[in-house]
Amino acid sequence: MGTLLAPPPLHPCTSFLNSPETTPKSCAASFLRQGKTKIGYLALCRSLADGNKNNGGVRSMQDGSSIIEGGKKAEGDSKVIDSKDKLATDREEVAEVIGGEGKVLTRVTHSIVFVTAEAAPYSKTGGLGDVCGSLPTALAARGHRVMVVSPRYLHGGPSDKKFAGASEVGSPTKIYCFGGEQEVGFFHEFRAGVDWVFVDHPSYHRPGNPYGDIFGAFGHCFLLLTFFVPSFFWLSSFGSLYFVTQHVKLPWCFHWEGSLMERNVCSLSTIGMQALYQFVDSRNSEGILCLKSGSRLMLPFPASRCLTKIGKCDMVELKTFQFPCIGLVSIVNVVLVRMRIISEIWENGHCCFVSPVGVSGNFIMLLAAKYRPYGVYKDSRSILVIHNLAHQGVEPAASYNNLGLPLEWYGAVEWVFPTWARTHALDTGKAVNVLKGAIVTADRILTVSQGYAWEITTAEGGYGLDELLSSRKSVLNGITNGVDAAEWNPSLDEHIPSNYSIHDLSGKVECKIALQKELGLPIRPDCPLIGFIGRLDYQKGIDIILSATPELMEEDIQFVMLGSGERQYEDWMRVTEAHYRDKYRGWVGFNVPISHRITAGCDILLMPSRFEPCGLNQLYAMRYGTVPVVHGTGGLRDTVENFNPYARESLGEGTGYVFIFSTDVWEFFSYALKIAIQTYREHKSSWEGLMKRGMERDCTWDKAAIKYEQVFEWAFIDPPYVI
Numbered sequence: 001m002g003t004l005l006a007p008p009p010l011h012p013c014t015s016f017l018n019s020p021e022t023t024p025k026s027c028a029a030s031f032l033r034q035g036k037t038k039i040g041y042l043a044l045c046r047s048l049a050d051g052n053k054n055n056g057g058v059r060s061m062q063d064g065s066s067i068i069e070g071g072k073k074a075e076g077d078s079k080v081i082d083s084k085d086k087l088a089t090d091r092e093e094v095a096e097v098i099g100g101e102g103k104v105l106t107r108v109t110h111s112i113v114f115v116t117a118e119a120a121p122y123s124k125t126g127g128l129g130d131v132c133g134s135l136p137t138a139l140a141a142r143g144h145r146v147m148v149v150s151p152r153y154l155h156g157g158p159s160d161k162k163f164a165g166a167s168e169v170g171s172p173t174k175i176y177c178f179g180g181e182q183e184v185g186f187f188h189e190f191r192a193g194v195d196w197v198f199v200d201h202p203s204y205h206r207p208g209n210p211y212g213d214i215f216g217a218f219g220h221c222f223l224l225l226t227f228f229v230p231s232f233f234w235l236s237s238f239g240s241l242y243f244v245t246q247h248v249k250l251p252w253c254f255h256w257e258g259s260l261m262e263r264n265v266c267s268l269s270t271i272g273m274q275a276l277y278q279f280v281d282s283r284n285s286e287g288i289l290c291l292k293s294g295s296r297l298m299l300p301f302p303a304s305r306c307l308t309k310i311g312k313c314d315m316v317e318l319k320t321f322q323f324p325c326i327g328l329v330s331i332v333n334v335v336l337v338r339m340r341i342i343s344e345i346w347e348n349g350h351c352c353f354v355s356p357v358g359v360s361g362n363f364i365m366l367l368a369a370k371y372r373p374y375g376v377y378k379d380s381r382s383i384l385v386i387h388n389l390a391h392q393g394v395e396p397a398a399s400y401n402n403l404g405l406p407l408e409w410y411g412a413v414e415w416v417f418p419t420w421a422r423t424h425a426l427d428t429g430k431a432v433n434v435l436k437g438a439i440v441t442a443d444r445i446l447t448v449s450q451g452y453a454w455e456i457t458t459a460e461g462g463y464g465l466d467e468l469l470s471s472r473k474s475v476l477n478g479i480t481n482g483v484d485a486a487e488w489n490p491s492l493d494e495h496i497p498s499n500y501s502i503h504d505l506s507g508k509v510e511c512k513i514a515l516q517k518e519l520g521l522p523i524r525p526d527c528p529l530i531g532f533i534g535r536l537d538y539q540k541g542i543d544i545i546l547s548a549t550p551e552l553m554e555e556d557i558q559f560v561m562l563g564s565g566e567r568q569y570e571d572w573m574r575v576t577e578a579h580y581r582d583k584y585r586g587w588v589g590f591n592v593p594i595s596h597r598i599t600a601g602c603d604i605l606l607m608p609s610r611f612e613p614c615g616l617n618q619l620y621a622m623r624y625g626t627v628p629v630v631h632g633t634g635g636l637r638d639t640v641e642n643f644n645p646y647a648r649e650s651l652g653e654g655t656g657y658v659f660i661f662s663t664d665v666w667e668f669f670s671y672a673l674k675i676a677i678q679t680y681r682e683h684k685s686s687w688e689g690l691m692k693r694g695m696e697r698d699c700t701w702d703k704a705a706i707k708y709e710q711v712f713e714w715a716f717i718d719p720p721y722v723i
């Protein structure tokens with residue numbers, strides 16, 4: 001094992017994340033941690049970089065070392081410290097690693113397991129799938145050790161092939177739930193530096209998408225997800241947890257993402273945990289604590305035993321998220337929990353993250369209410385990541401009993417609807433709001449853009465939580481989501497008919513012609529082709545598009561929309577297509593290859609979202625030289641720079657068109673769109689400048705991952721918010 005002096009770390013005070021008020025109080029503390037640092041997964045990082053180049057790959061071994069696939073053990077510089085060394089100090093930092101292309105990989109490595117309801121490319125219904133498909137690979141590329149656990153959905157169609165690369169691990173295991181024994185299998189694929197693990201059960205084998213079919217959302221999604229969704233997120237809707245452990249015997253961290261549960265299923269919440277531990281057990285036969293008990297997992301043993309059985313968690317990170325197809329149902333995702341097992345616990349026991357009830361927001365509360373008072377996880381930190389404040393997980397007050405919280409904690413989640421929002425005379429308006437509970441207990445709070453981080457502290461964007469969020473401004477940051485550069489790259493994209501790049505845009509015209517052909521629209525390369533991709537709901541501003549369409553159709557343009565969601569909008573798309581056969585196409589459904597072809601083939605992409613925490617399609621569009629026309633809100637305002645043709649001595653500035661709402665909402669939208677169309681037609685060089693500036697933008701996950709690491713560092717500078 002080698003040691004070396006670390007290069008000067010990033011100064012935490014020179015934040016690129018937020019305003020000075022959100023900078024941690026004690027920057028000095030981080031400097032105290034400088035000095036001698038140990039090489040941790042240097043080899044992994046380097047080998048990963050090398051391995052990726054030569055189509056090899058690095059496999060992490062259970063003993064904490066790593067090998068390059070092909071059997072060669074990492075050597076020399078590539079030596080990896082053994083796990084005991086790794087855990088000998090508090091939280092060890094490894095030196096920043098300069099990868100093959102001079103890229104800094106990471107200073108601190110973790111083992112991370114994502115457990116998620118969807119992960120692209122295997123499964124995806126929206127932004128959640130994108131994030132869980134790309135963030136793990138970005139973290140792996142930075143030297144972290146990453147596993148993703150998600151269901152093995154087989155819908156009986158071509159999408160089933162996506163799981164073809166995964167082979168079965170061991171034999172199926174039996175778990176007890178729903179009043180009987182269930183057989184659960186596990187499949188595994190190592191790809192892009194990440195171990196992808198798929199939980200298999202007959203309930204995942206059905207037509208539709210993960211959460212519903214043509215008849216609507218499955219009423220028992222909770223059941224489908226319970227097999228791998230751990231007890232953290234039970235309840236009516238939430239869930240996702242990532243946690244990272246440095247436990248030698250359990251060298252993975254867990255990341256649960258996106259569970260959908262209904263309010264009456266609290267007792268089923270432990271099953272996923274059991275399944276996961278069964279799996280872990282099968283790989284680490286030594287000393288893993290398997291939770292095979294019945295319903296409740298919360299502190300199933302006396303506190304004193306917990307101290308030896310349960311490790312300390314370094315980091316908990318939660319995020320809220322809306323499941324597109326579920327309408328009002330909210331999802332709270334626990335994003336990342338980094339576990340540290342101090343040496344004595346590590347010697348005796350096992351890392352075990354348990355919660356009797358699952359909502360991830362609830363998990364943060366449980367951490368504060370039930371673990372820390374017993375000295376468990378007192379060195380942990382929690383981060384709540386808010387993806388969509390419109391969905392908070394508000395449930396009837398009676399649900400409180402299912403949260404597993406002590407009675408005296410009711411105030412943390414108490415929620416009373418105003419009189420006007422009550423449904424009948426006897427309605428007291430009393431409810432519980434799990435997101436509120438997480439906000440008042442989390443150590444740090446994140447959103448998916450800086451703009452949205454501010455919006456949620458205002459009365460307009462705070463959905464009733466603005467004052468609470470304002471009171472926590474000093475720990476509130478925004479990190480913009482990234483783009484999976486491998487999936488969304490016009491020069492490599494296999495879904496589009498012609499590849500192209502900023503240096504040669506000729507392929508883009510070919511993509512446009514091919515799209516017009518595919519849609520049955522007149523083939524007219526010079527006609528502005530406008531696109532929209534997304535959920536058909538209020539958030540995405542579909543009503544604005546709807547209002548503006550008649551006027552828009554008077555223009556010489558073509559317009560294609562891809563989306564699914566509210567029935568009224570789907571019907572509207574069909575009717576509009578029938579009415580404007582030579583100009584409009586509405587593709588009702590969810591189709592990833594088509595979304596790529598629309599992104600590549602269109603000239604303009606519309607995103608008139610009423611609010612948008614981050615938004616991904618505008619990022620994809622810019623990468624593909626498609627100019628976004630967006631409402632200046634949240635992440636859209638942060639990521640799209642408004643076009644200014646006069647800037648830089650008339651060379652122009654900006655990457656798209658940003659309009660602001662007023663009372664006549666659609667008129668502002670129409671106005672911005674008309675200017676875009678006019679620029680496309682009459683000012684070709686300005687348009688090309690717009691396209692190229694968008695394509696030059698670096699919106700990759702690498703940048704976001706570095707910012708996440710910065711927030712983790714800050715989280716450890718302060719003591720836990722609630723002890």
Ligand SMILES: Nc1ncnc2c1ncn2[C@@H]1O[C@H](COP(=O)(O)OP(=O)(O)O[C@H]2O[C@H](CO)[C@@H](O)[C@H](O)[C@H]2O)[C@@H](O)[C@H]1O
Binds near residue numbers: 128322590
């Ligand atoms: N019919 C269809 N066919 C094919 N692909 C389709 C599709 N409809 C949508 N998609 C794809 O699904 C993804 C949706 O991304 P968004 O950022 O709009 O996420 P969403 O609003 O679901 O989630 C929330 O979480 C994300 C992630 O944090 C935030 O960016 C966002 O603001 C917040 O509302 C994109 O990749 C898009 O191309």
